[in-house]
Amino acid sequence: MRQNLAAVTLALMSLATPLAPADAQMVEEFYKGRTMRMLVGYGPGTGNDIYMRVVARHLGAHIPGKPSIVPENMPGAASLAMINNLYNVAPRDGSVLGMPSRNLLVEPLFNNELAKFDPFKFSWLGSTSRDTALCLTWHTTGVRTLEDAKTRDVLVGSTGLVSGSNIFPKLLNKLLGTKFRPLVGYTDSGAIGVAMESGELQGYCSFTLAAIKSARPDWLNEKKINILAQLTITPAPELTDAPSIMDFAKDAPTRQAFTLAFADQEIGRPVAGPPGVPADRLKALRQAFDELIRDPEFLEDAKRSAVDVDGPVDGATVEKVIRQIYATPREVLDMFRDVRDGK
Numbered sequence: 001m002r003q004n005l006a007a008v009t010l011a012l013m014s015l016a017t018p019l020a021p022a023d024a025q026m027v028e029e030f031y032k033g034r035t036m037r038m039l040v041g042y043g044p045g046t047g048n049d050i051y052m053r054v055v056a057r058h059l060g061a062h063i064p065g066k067p068s069i070v071p072e073n074m075p076g077a078a079s080l081a082m083i084n085n086l087y088n089v090a091p092r093d094g095s096v097l098g099m100p101s102r103n104l105l106v107e108p109l110f111n112n113e114l115a116k117f118d119p120f121k122f123s124w125l126g127s128t129s130r131d132t133a134l135c136l137t138w139h140t141t142g143v144r145t146l147e148d149a150k151t152r153d154v155l156v157g158s159t160g161l162v163s164g165s166n167i168f169p170k171l172l173n174k175l176l177g178t179k180f181r182p183l184v185g186y187t188d189s190g191a192i193g194v195a196m197e198s199g200e201l202q203g204y205c206s207f208t209l210a211a212i213k214s215a216r217p218d219w220l221n222e223k224k225i226n227i228l229a230q231l232t233i234t235p236a237p238e239l240t241d242a243p244s245i246m247d248f249a250k251d252a253p254t255r256q257a258f259t260l261a262f263a264d265q266e267i268g269r270p271v272a273g274p275p276g277v278p279a280d281r282l283k284a285l286r287q288a289f290d291e292l293i294r295d296p297e298f299l300e301d302a303k304r305s306a307v308d309v310d311g312p313v314d315g316a317t318v319e320k321v322i323r324q325i326y327a328t329p330r331e332v333l334d335m336f337r338d339v340r341d342g343k
Contacts, residue, residue: 023280024064030094030281031065038271039072039086039098041079047211049073051269052099054307055128058298062288069097078162080104080114087117090274094281097125097273102264103164109326110337119322123273123282124315125289129308131210131265133164133231134242135172137203138196144226146248149178156203157192158182162340164261165192165206168231170339171261172205172245175254180205190215203228209236214306232265233258256332263325267318268311286315 038059040052049071056069074082079101090096100122107115137143143154149172158166161184169180183201186192193216195201209230212219219225227242235244245262249255271289273282292298293312302309328336 024284027280027284028064031063031067031284034065034067034095036060036067036069037072037090037096038069039074039082039090039096041074041076041082041099041101043073043075048079048099048101048269050305051128051307054298054302054305055099055271055292057301058295059288059292062291062295064284077114078104078160080107084114084116086272086274087122092274092276094123094273094277094285097271097285099269099271102267102270105264105322106260106325109328109333110340118275119326120319121275123275123277123285124318125271125273125286126311126315126318127268127270127313128293128302128311129210129268130234130310130313131208131232131268132236132239133168133206133208133262133265134212135168135203135205135228135231135245136207136225137228138199138201139224139226140199141202141226143202143228146172146176146178146228146243149180149228150176151179153179153181154202155181155183156205157186157195157201158184158206159186159188159192160184161342163206165189165204167340168261169205170342171257171336172229174335174339175257176248205231209239210308213308231262233263234266253329253332253335256328257336260325260328260332260336263321266321267313270313270318272318290314 038052038056040048042048053071056071060067060069074085082098083100083104086096086098086100105119108118137154143149156169160166166182166184169182172178173180186195189207189211192201192204196204227239229245230236230239230242231245233246245258246255249258273285290312293309299309
């Protein structure tokens with residue numbers, strides 16, 4: 001425990017300590033006139049792509065030498081192809097960054113042979129925001145609480161078998177006795193939203209607060225949805241009337257299962273370099289990312305792009321959350337795997 005505390009303290013100190021003049025000069029020489037790449041594992045126009053492009057437009061201005069940053073889409077295997085590329089192929093010199101999909105960081109924990117990376121070895125910079133996933137129902141359904149969802153079937157939309165929109169409601173069924181029925185096959189959260197509005201679906205247990213605020217603010221302003229629970233470890237302060245899922249965890253295994261499922265909401269859309277980025281360059285990149293979150297031009301661009309910024313979440317916090325997830329006891333992990341695999 002002392003070693004872990006010391007490691008976190010050292011990481012935080014490295015974020016706060018400016019580069020020494022010699023280090024700063026060497027870093028500036030490396031980045032001056034350079035074109036960096038920033039990868040994302042989804043196609044243009046997707047949520048992660050929009051976040052990545054806003055970051056890419058402004059981060060270079062805060063890196064010594066002011067390099068330009070070129071966005072690069074690398075879709076495939078639900079973003080796993082990009083994460084593997086960032087870890088195994090990308091140059092480890094600080095010239096390539098990526099935005100790994102946070103929900104895939106647990107795949108090595110489940111012994112997924114296609115996940116060829118160690119999440120602890122990435123060079124984490126941080127995240128511009130946290131996420132708050134919601135389990136919600138349409139206002140006309142009569143299902144206003146999780147207790148209501150225990151008394152009747154609730155048809156909820158899902159984008160795929162291994163997506164949170166399928167796993168989360170099944171996990172609540174397993175641990176809390178709710179009766180959610182995920183209907184798999186919707187292309188994205190937008191399609192699920194349309195299906196809820198038309199009455200085709202009754203709810204959705206994965207829509208994030210940020211997505212609702214940017215795409216469907218009327219749902220909140222006009223009280224068109226019932227928020228049954230915030231599927232996150234740290235609830236959003238603005239949702240004072242919506243309970244946290246952790247309020248329903250009455251024993252240690254349930255709390256551990258919810259931590260495994262929902263703790264990654266704390267790191268939003270994290271940015272990382274590959275393993276082995278030289279220490280002076282990594283320090284400069286982390287300082288640049290920290291400055292980015294306070295940049296008025298970045299914040300204005302984020303607002304125009306409907307990108308939520310409530311960070312910064314620093315690199316040490318990203319690592320801490322990953323360690324918290326990987327500390328899940330084996331029996332809880334096995335139970336979660338059974339839920340995920342539909343057993």
